[in-house]
Amino acid sequence: MTFVLAVDDDPAILRTLSINLRARGYDVETAGDGRSALQIVDERIPDVVILDLGLPDLDGVTVLKQLRGFTRVPVVVLSARHESDDKVEALDEGADDYVTKPFDMEELLARVRAAIRRSGAEDAPLVVEVGDIRLDVTERQAVRGGEEVRLTPTEWHIVEVLARHEGRLVRQSDLLHEVWGPGYDRETNYLRVYLAQLRRKLEVDPSRPTIFLTDPGIGYRLVH
Known part of the structure; x- marks a missing residue:
């Protein structure tokens, strides 16, 4: 079962992501801050990470940099930051995709599936x-x-x-x-x-x- 880690400081967004991902058969874990996310990844590498940039402790780009120090896990950034400089920085630091808030759930899930496909970690077709x-x-x-x-x-x-x-x-x-x-x-x-x-x-x-x-x-x- 594909393991997804969703990282966001908004409990409502995490709840929505969890419901929609689990409905599609994914194994989901959530984290409300950067340090918790890194701890989870240290214990079990996910197949894909959905990462908010505006976290309360570590900046999302910092989390991304630390992830890229030891894993190539696909990362789909989900952020309220719309400026092109933020997108360029995240992509330059190794993000696989960038989705801005507010977001369409179906589009986000399609991008998650695409990131998983590119990594070769996708489950068998249903x-x-x-x-x-x-x-x-x-x-x-x-x-x-x-x-x-x-x-x-x-x-x-x-x-x-x-x-x-x-x-x-x-x-x-x-x-x-x-x-x-x-x-x-x-x-x-x-x-x-x-x-x-x-x-x-x-x-x-x-x-x-x-x-x-x-x-x-x-x-x-x-x-x-």
């Missing part, structure tokens, strides 16, 4: 095949009967969470929490709408689903 349906979750490509099917980012997120727990029940509250975040645990109507959309696009008979199954009042599972 692919689900059922009859004439093929869901390449890693590449976000859905094919049914040889025809490509377009899924929205939210639909893919739901598919990914269910695929990571293939065959196992994912409770409604957990699925809502992982896809939409904290505060949405009771919005079960969201799931009904999106699962209905997925079934219309992918099931042979949406009224009698065989892939996206419902445990009434409890949750959902993906089977094949």
